[in-house]
Amino acid sequence: MPPIGTFNTMRIVCISDTHSMHRQIQVPDGDLLIHAGDCLGVGTLDELEDLDRWFSELPHRNKILIAGNHDWCFQDEPAEARELIRHAHYLQDSPVELEGLKFWGSPWTPMFFNWAFNLERGDALAERWARIPEDTDVLITHGPPAGIRDKIDSPTGIIRPGCEALAERVASLTLKLHIFGHIHEDHGREQIGDCLYVNASTCNARFKPLNPPIVIDL
Structure with a gap:
């Protein structure tokens, strides 16, 4: 037990949207590595097997992975x-508790060209x-x-394709941290109330893995 008046911190390293270019990333040390999806290029089991080998080589004592x-x-x-994920906690509408913190992971995004884990906006996502x-x-x-960190500058103007149902749900929760990716163009962090929102997309808009991992001490 730590002395009264001191606090334990967890160093969380956040990445996302690596698209099988994970070996090109310089990953800072930390207690927990979180990958917020789009870990693969075309989505094959061979790519996933290599990702898990890479996880095994990293020093973080825990890793969490969701799909994209x-x-x-x-x-x-x-x-x-x-079965191939042996060196990370894979979450799909499921929880894990690590060092007293409760995590929940989910892969779903609003329908866009019928990619994996797409659902129609509205009731399907709200459920x-x-x-x-x-x-x-x-x-x-x-x-x-x-x-929130969902901005795309297009030739026709700014587009914000984030999920309305998700925004409504997170507003009702008392989260400390919300980590996501998907929108490569809006990498960064934003504090809103007591929750820190992190777009951890590693690839930029040109699918180059140039956005640095985001490190959070929680």
Whole structure:
């Protein structure tokens, strides 16, 4: 037990959207590595096996992985994919508790060209977000909530494709941290109330793995 008046901190290293270019990333040391999806390029089991080998080489004592819309094997071959992940906690609408913090991970994003783990906006997504427990400390989703680190500058103007139902759900929770990716263009962090929102997309808009990992001391 730590002395009264002192606090334990967990150093969380956040990445996302590595698209099988994980070996090109300089990953800072920490207690926990979180990958918020789109870990694969075309979504094969061979790519996933290499990712798990890479996890095994990293010093972080815990890792968490969720799927994203490019990670087809988790949708199409779920049993085989889960069996390959030996060096991380894989979360799919499921929790894990680590060192007193409660994590929840979910891969779903609004429908876009019928990628993996896509659902229609509205009730279908709201049903998934309703599963997030009220006592969650750290939420990991592949996509952002609407209006938070979801900005794309397009030739026709600014687009914000984040999920409205997710924004409504996270506003009702008392999260400490919400980690996501998906929108490569809006990498960074934003504090809103008591929750820190982190877009950890490693690839930039040109699918180059140039955005640095984001490190959080929680």
